[in-house]
Amino acid sequence: MTQAGKTRRNTAQKDAVRRALASAEGFVSAQDLHRRLDGEGSRVALATVYRQLNALADEGEADIVSTGDEQLFRTCRQPDRHHHHLICENCGNAVEVTPDDEGWFARIAADHGYTVTRHSIEIYGRCPRCQNG
Amino acid sequence: MTQAGKTRRNTAQKDAVRRALASAEGFVSAQDLHRRLDGEGSRVALATVYRQLNALADEGEADIVSTGDEQLFRTCRQPDRHHHHLICENCGNAVEVTPDDEGWFARIAADHGYTVTRHSIEIYGRCPRCQNG
DNA sequence: ATGTATATGAGAACAGATCTCACGAGGAGT
């Protein structure tokens, strides 16, 4: 009971997942990461990869984007700062970006009597290295 | 061969799906719609509901939002105008909104050498009728 | 070293969405 409520143990698998995620260029799927781990000899079960990725996301150490048919993960570079992502459709590489003004949708929402609880902004395109293709 | 390439037939199922979607308050899932159709006596196969919803989306008559674990559909109210959605988490009701300025991410993208191909903005909250809860 | 709660592995289970294929029906031509 080190912290309030939850005890979180350190395991080799957790380290392996975190390391693999950190060394990935951009956003990767859980299955992708599992394949990479396997490739480099780290035998971590797929279920564990999912568990660890979700745990990292919960702790704010990883970002998730949902592409509709799957979710992609990446190490969070700015854990404390609210941000969104500019993602390369080709290689998954991403930049964390912050809009100049996020007030507009709060205003529009208010106009319609809505209360905003969360929002999702994702921008897809081609990174410098993937322009041609 | 009425149109270029594709022939699109009129069927009772297509009408039923379109009507059911139009009469829905907000965003609904394909399964939801299928259940509603069943409830009102229209026996339309789930696969057909999916097919028709996707067809409607292709034709610009319906909007889709992906919630990560499923996709939700709604009749598009402004087919010609670029817009995003302000969606009630509770009842699915939605308003089509347009940001004051969508130029910021094009600028930010350019700063990072990215070319933008598409973007997704979704705002979730509570509609006026669902404030308490 | 011991005990106990938590993490893991392997595969089953699940859910949403799509595919398969035999059958039914739209609709253009007659």
Place this chain on the structure above:
DNA sequence: ACTCCTCGTGAGATCTGTTCTCATATACAT
């Protein structure tokens, strides 16, 4: 109205991503 051909449909199988189950292994406090 009849025919024919093509496209749409229904029912269930299938696929895919993700989560769950539960017996076993292991971290870590004592």
